[in-house]
Amino acid sequence: MQPRPNKLAPTREPLYESPANYAMAFGYRDVAAETWNLRECAARHSARPVRDVLEIACGHAPHAPHWIAAGCAHTGLDASMAMLRYAQRETARRSNKYARFVCGDLAAMPFQQAFDLAYVLLGSIYAPDTQALIRHFDGVAAALRRGGLYVMEWCVDFEPFVDYVDSWTHEYDHVRCTTLYRAEHLNRIEQTILETVEVSVETEGITREFVATAQKRVMYPQEFLQFIRQHPSFEFVGWWNDWNLDEPLEQAASINRPLIAIRRV
Numbered sequence: 176m177q178p179r180p181n182k183l184a185p186t187r188e189p190l191y192e193s194p195a196n197y198a199m200a201f202g203y204r205d206v207a208a209e210t211w212n213l214r215e216c217a218a219r220h221s222a223r224p225v226r227d228v229l230e231i232a233c234g235h236a237p238h239a240p241h242w243i244a245a246g247c248a249h250t251g252l253d254a255s256m257a258m259l260r261y262a263q264r265e266t267a268r269r270s271n272k273y274a275r276f277v278c279g280d281l282a283a284m285p286f287q288q289a290f291d292l293a294y295v296l297l298g299s300i301y302a303p304d305t306q307a308l309i310r311h312f313d314g315v316a317a318a319l320r321r322g323g324l325y326v327m328e329w330c331v332d333f334e335p336f337v338d339y340v341d342s343w344t345h346e347y348d349h350v351r352c353t354t355l356y357r358a359e360h361l362n363r364i365e366q367t368i369l370e371t372v373e374v375s376v377e378t379e380g381i382t383r384e385f386v387a388t389a390q391k392r393v394m395y396p397q398e399f400l401q402f403i404r405q406h407p408s409f410e411f412v413g414w415w416n417d418w419n420l421d422e423p424l425e426q427a428a429s430i431n432r433p434l435i436a437i438r439r440v
């Protein structure tokens with residue numbers, strides 16, 4: 176007997192080609208408060224005022240309108256044109272102003288001393304291997320003006336020996352959006368993981384499924400500190416738990432959504 180096709184299994188679409196669905200999946204964040212925290216981090220630790228801001232792997236760039244409202248010029252870099260088009264449209268709609276968006280790879284950044292602050296969120300340093308990771312930090316060093324900060328959310332693996340799984344569900348009007356995040360070790364010598372983000376969006380009985388996978392070269396805490404100490408263009412500033420600049424990681428009982436800051440010297 177021929178196996179019957181499974182009508183219940185929808186085809187999975189690329190997540191980063193579908194910015195509105197990505198935005199729902201990661202819509203749990205208070206982006207106004209996060210922008211305020213990034214500004215506060217700069218107020219405390221940057222050696223220069225912040226006018227020009229760069230978000231790396233910006234995606235749909237939900238923070239951009241808040242930077243613009245604070246009087247800053249915002250540039251977003253991302254590899255997905257679909258994300259950037261959406262970000263451009265949404266920023267203009269929400270702030271009545273334009274931000275600059277550049278399509279490119281974070282391991283080959285095209286900027287020279289153009290920014291006072293750079294940031295990357297949700298652990299989005301998508302470097303597949305050590306060389307790409309080094310090129311990324313060299314690119315950020317070239318992009319930042321002296322005294323400027325590079326602030327990273329996650330990006331260092333504080334639980335290096337376990338595969339990580341998380342999931343969450345949100346309801347928006349008639350839409351139910353479930354996200355499953357997985358990080359599985361690929362190669363413990365090369366320190367690479369396979370990251371998978373699966374998003375399922377159900378609207379009035381119809382389900383669409385989206386997926387993004389990427390190989391990432393992970394950094395461990397002491398390795399990261401050593402790398403920054405030896406980097407000619409950066410110094411380590413600090414790391415804090417859960418976006419709270421008054422809670423250094425050393426005091427954290429468990430680590431969640433850490434912020435890490437380094438400064439361009």
Ligand SMILES: C[S@@+](CC[C@H](N)C(=O)[O-])C[C@H]1O[C@@H](n2cnc3c(N)ncnc32)[C@H](O)[C@@H]1O
Pocket residue numbers: 191201231232233234235236237252253254255258279280281282296297299301302
């Ligand atoms: C998890 S999303 C983060 C989006 C946004 N920063 C946020 O806070 O919601 C990751 C983003 O990284 C982008 N990306 C993946 N690999 C990249 C690369 N090599 N260079 C630049 N962007 C990349 C994807 O297109 C996607 O928009």
